[in-house]
Amino acid sequence: MTTKSSKELDHVTIRFAGDSGDGMQLTGNQFTRTTALSINDLSTFPDFPAEIRAPAGSVYGVSGFQIHFSSEEVHTPGDKADVLVAMNPAALQASLKFIQNNAVIILNKDAFTPRNLKLAGYEEDPTENGKLKGYQVYSVDISRLTQDALEDIELTHKEKERCKNFFALGIVYWLYTRKMEPTVEWIKKKFAAQPLWLKANLEVLKAGRNFAEATELFRTSYKVTRAKIKPGIYRQVTGNEALVIGLVAAGEKSGRNIFLGSYPITPASEILQMMSHHKNFGVKTFQAEDEMAAIGAALGASFAGDIGVTATSGPGMALKSEFLGLAVMTELPLVVCDIQRAGPSTGMPTKTEQSDLNQVLYGRSGEAPLAVIAAKSPADCFHAAYEAVKIAVQFMTPVVVLSDVYLANGAEPWNIPDESSLPPIEIHFAQPDKIYEPYRRNEDTLARQWALPGTPNLQHRIGGLEKENITGDVSYDPDNHDEMVRLRAQKIQRIGDFVEEPEIFGDESGDALIVSWGSTYGTVLTVVEQLRREGKKVSFYHLRWINPLPRSLKKYIGNFEKVIVPEVNLGQLSKIIRSEYLVDAVNFNQVKGLPLRVEELKDAINKIIEAG
Amino acid sequence: MAEKVAEQKVEAKIKKSESREVKEDFGSDQEVRWCPGCGDYAILAQMKRVLPDLGIPREKTVFISGIGCSSRFPYYMNTYGFHTIHGRAPTIATGLKLANPELSVWLITGDGDGLSIGGNHLIHLFRRNLNINVVLFNNQIYGLTKGQFSPTSPVGKVTKTTPYGSLSNPFNPISMALAAGASFVARTIDRHTKHMAEIFRRAVDHEGCSFVEVYQNCNIFNDGAFKELTEAETKLDTVIQLEDGQPLVYGKENNKGLQLKGFNFEVKDIRDEKDVSGLHVHAEKTTNTAYAYLLSKLSDNPEMPTPIGVFRKFDEKPYEIKFHEQMEAVKEKKGKGDLKKLFLTSDTWTVD
Numbered sequence: 001m002t003t004k005s006s007k008e009l010d011h012v013t014i015r016f017a018g019d020s021g022d023g024m025q026l027t028g029n030q031f032t033r034t035t036a037l038s039i040n041d042l043s044t045f046p047d048f049p050a051e052i053r054a055p056a057g058s059v060y061g062v063s064g065f066q067i068h069f070s071s072e073e074v075h076t077p078g079d080k081a082d083v084l085v086a087m088n089p090a091a092l093q094a095s096l097k098f099i100q101n102n103a104v105i106i107l108n109k110d111a112f113t114p115r116n117l118k119l120a121g122y123e124e125d126p127t128e129n130g131k132l133k134g135y136q137v138y139s140v141d142i143s144r145l146t147q148d149a150l151e152d153i154e155l156t157h158k159e160k161e162r163c164k165n166f167f168a169l170g171i172v173y174w175l176y177t178r179k180m181e182p183t184v185e186w187i188k189k190k191f192a193a194q195p196l197w198l199k200a201n202l203e204v205l206k207a208g209r210n211f212a213e214a215t216e217l218f219r220t221s222y223k224v225t226r227a228k229i230k231p232g233i234y235r236q237v238t239g240n241e242a243l244v245i246g247l248v249a250a251g252e253k254s255g256r257n258i259f260l261g262s263y264p265i266t267p268a269s270e271i272l273q274m275m276s277h278h279k280n281f282g283v284k285t286f287q288a289e290d291e292m293a294a295i296g297a298a299l300g301a302s303f304a305g306d307i308g309v310t311a312t313s314g315p316g317m318a319l320k321s322e323f324l325g326l327a328v329m330t331e332l333p334l335v336v337c338d339i340q341r342a343g344p345s346t347g348m349p350t351k352t353e354q355s356d357l358n359q360v361l362y363g364r365s366g367e368a369p370l371a372v373i374a375a376k377s378p379a380d381c382f383h384a385a386y387e388a389v390k391i392a393v394q395f396m397t398p399v400v401v402l403s404d405v406y407l408a409n410g411a412e413p414w415n416i417p418d419e420s421s422l423p424p425i426e427i428h429f430a431q432p433d434k435i436y437e438p439y440r441r442n443e444d445t446l447a448r449q450w451a452l453p454g455t456p457n458l459q460h461r462i463g464g465l466e467k468e469n470i471t472g473d474v475s476y477d478p479d480n481h482d483e484m485v486r487l488r489a490q491k492i493q494r495i496g497d498f499v500e501e502p503e504i505f506g507d508e509s510g511d512a513l514i515v516s517w518g519s520t521y522g523t524v525l526t527v528v529e530q531l532r533r534e535g536k537k538v539s540f541y542h543l544r545w546i547n548p549l550p551r552s553l554k555k556y557i558g559n560f561e562k563v564i565v566p567e568v569n570l571g572q573l574s575k576i577i578r579s580e581y582l583v584d585a586v587n588f589n590q591v592k593g594l595p596l597r598v599e600e601l602k603d604a605i606n607k608i609i610e611a612g
Numbered sequence: 613m614a615e616k617v618a619e620q621k622v623e624a625k626i627k628k629s630e631s632r633e634v635k636e637d638f639g640s641d642q643e644v645r646w647c648p649g650c651g652d653y654a655i656l657a658q659m660k661r662v663l664p665d666l667g668i669p670r671e672k673t674v675f676i677s678g679i680g681c682s683s684r685f686p687y688y689m690n691t692y693g694f695h696t697i698h699g700r701a702p703t704i705a706t707g708l709k710l711a712n713p714e715l716s717v718w719l720i721t722g723d724g725d726g727l728s729i730g731g732n733h734l735i736h737l738f739r740r741n742l743n744i745n746v747v748l749f750n751n752q753i754y755g756l757t758k759g760q761f762s763p764t765s766p767v768g769k770v771t772k773t774t775p776y777g778s779l780s781n782p783f784n785p786i787s788m789a790l791a792a793g794a795s796f797v798a799r800t801i802d803r804h805t806k807h808m809a810e811i812f813r814r815a816v817d818h819e820g821c822s823f824v825e826v827y828q829n830c831n832i833f834n835d836g837a838f839k840e841l842t843e844a845e846t847k848l849d850t851v852i853q854l855e856d857g858q859p860l861v862y863g864k865e866n867n868k869g870l871q872l873k874g875f876n877f878e879v880k881d882i883r884d885e886k887d888v889s890g891l892h893v894h895a896e897k898t899t900n901t902a903y904a905y906l907l908s909k910l911s912d913n914p915e916m917p918t919p920i921g922v923f924r925k926f927d928e929k930p931y932e933i934k935f936h937e938q939m940e941a942v943k944e945k946k947g948k949g950d951l952k953k954l955f956l957t958s959d960t961w962t963v964d
Contacts, residue, residue, distance in 0.1 A: 037961050182959075235960045245954060252951050259711055261703075279942040281949030284710060284935070288703065289736040296696070296703025296733075300676070303694055303704070304711035326697050416960065419951040453692035453708070453715055456671045461640070461686050463695025464679075473642065474687060 011070030013078030018087030023165040028065025042069040045077035057119035075522030089120035110143035149207035170208020239407035246385030254425035259301035291319035333392035340404040351593025352405035376521035379414035438472030446491040506539030509559035651802035651828035678725035682749035699730025738792035743930035753834035786908035795820035854921030859891035
């Protein structure tokens, strides 16, 4: 046995890649779980193919999973990976652009057959022709070693092959000095009813670890020490999971039923799937015949006193836009979750983008303002969804929650709140012993009062036709219409008096203020932290509510030489910043279906500051 | 002073709501703005006449509509109402009914609203079988947009958008409702007011989705579309009234009947009792679509009488009941939802 050394690292990014059927998501999730239990901060992002069952070995069928973990705070799943685990040539081919120039590559050498190489578009074996120069390549016969480890187990050759992801996981566990117990326990639970599979997976996991320990191939193992993390109880959540929990919590806290009307669409389908399990919370779920029916049913439920919610993505938002206008006009509470994906049209459904901002702000006929809140991280989807419900019922308005593929599928540890600490959601319905005027408004919020069908004496009619203020009668009166248009706009602005304002990160003046929204938060924060450590006079202001805009931004925005707006679109927020604050904002835009990268954003900001 | 007046108003309202409701109670204070002579007035009048007899209080009654002349209906009823957007009324009605199954929900639509822009929603409403009463005003024309052909306009119809005649085959709404699985399918005519009232009553009594097609005259853009079915001198020979358990008989002297021959109906002259016994006997309570479907096709054939009445009715637990039963069953099985547990599901770890 060779002597092996151990080395400490601050942070590591690992990318697992393989065929859709290779179990890479599972492998990644197991590594994530174990890493979380070792108290590292972390962030993950899966990169699925759009095809459900892509042909084995094809580049477009590669499924990836990236995890960034550290002994310090982590805000992104990492730019380029330090380590790549590639289960076949296609995985290698597809992943090279996502890894460092000197990355460690662990390959399943057995999968580098002529057929697989051809499928991946390699004319020659890249492990043998010097094409991987600069990388630290470890070619391991993962398939063969897996078969060997399972020699005595009565599974077919093909079945044994399916265990190979655990061999790879075993190797990585040794390399990063991770305990195997969490995964061992998981396997025991998962395969309790299938003893053969239980045994096989455990054997392979151990074999992988033992191999790494024994082989001369790996000389060094690494250790990422415990991070300083705020005390509390944590769990791993994806953005979609957090959003669902937020909605359920809001239903419980408001004492009303959540009614989710939705139509399957990537990447929002999961929300309907998960919500449909929570019927014991009084959550009603309705899979509608189309996107319009989904929001229509939600709005109908809101009319009856449930809290109507719908979840969709860009193309679905487009179909719902007429209904959003009706929701604005009838002033009923409604929460619309737009999990953005790369567009236009079908675009790239599994890839991320922030390009629905214009659509949700402006994509309706007439003057139809509604409230827009954007989540900034996977766990923050919980708070955004909860707050959206609170504002929707308080202001009797539709509220759009913006998330995206990056947040929806990405995961991070969530510091689980004490449910009694959540802000109350109070609703005051119209009472049968008072004269009810459908459009009489609350003086502070300008919200009209909610009167539920079934309540005696409150019969009234609402609809898409313009209504007379206070009485709610149909009205074509010019002055009334002018007043109502303004009231609807003012009502949304009043939300600003009731919600928390973002805090500026950094000094209140300086060379550059970075203004961003939504899922770019983690990247921008990481960049600004680094720049400030390097002595740059850069500050950061991240929007939460985009409509209404926060009041405090106005206070700071003039104090900086430059205002820089990074977005995963062509400058949708930037145009708003320019027109609202009359500043010459500079854009940084990338629309690649990928989250912004720390390194690229940092370079761009440095250049903008240097250009003066 | 104003407060006192308001108080008195409330008191009067409460007092009123405690007494038995009459026709006038169901009318709202809004001025009805359909064209004079429009068939819609007759439908509104029958609705107001029928509702007080049902024993369902106004506050538990909701009218939902889409867009079009017919869809102004909710504004004229002193119940809860929602005038929604074009074609989408079934979606709002579905959400409303699932949110509160105790409400008596009426959906008012037209041939353009329900069969063209909203066709998809309507068929899905039928297949789900929510206990909602759908009334489709069929005037075979777009009235509110001033005279374009609709999905029920006959081939050859000259309208503003078909100056050389319409080319598209019309929908038969009854056939469509049957095929989509509506559990109560009926037709009536605006001028047959007593029949209409009876059909409305039966629609409400039916526990499930009730579909009522009303032939309705648009006296401005499509006047006389159903003239043969409504004029005294022709109607007895052109309309056959379906009655459960009764042979299919019609005609001025009850002198004609229908019998099945293969997959078609045939007209048979009735001279004596013996002839009647050979006629087909109407049986509305069936899930078998074939017979009702044949019946629905009669109105497409100018040689045959147009049926009015209930084509088919079958009992099936409405969707909203199943929906809530399932929720209760899950509650029973999992126990009432507990947020703390929800937050802590999946693996957690503690950082000290």
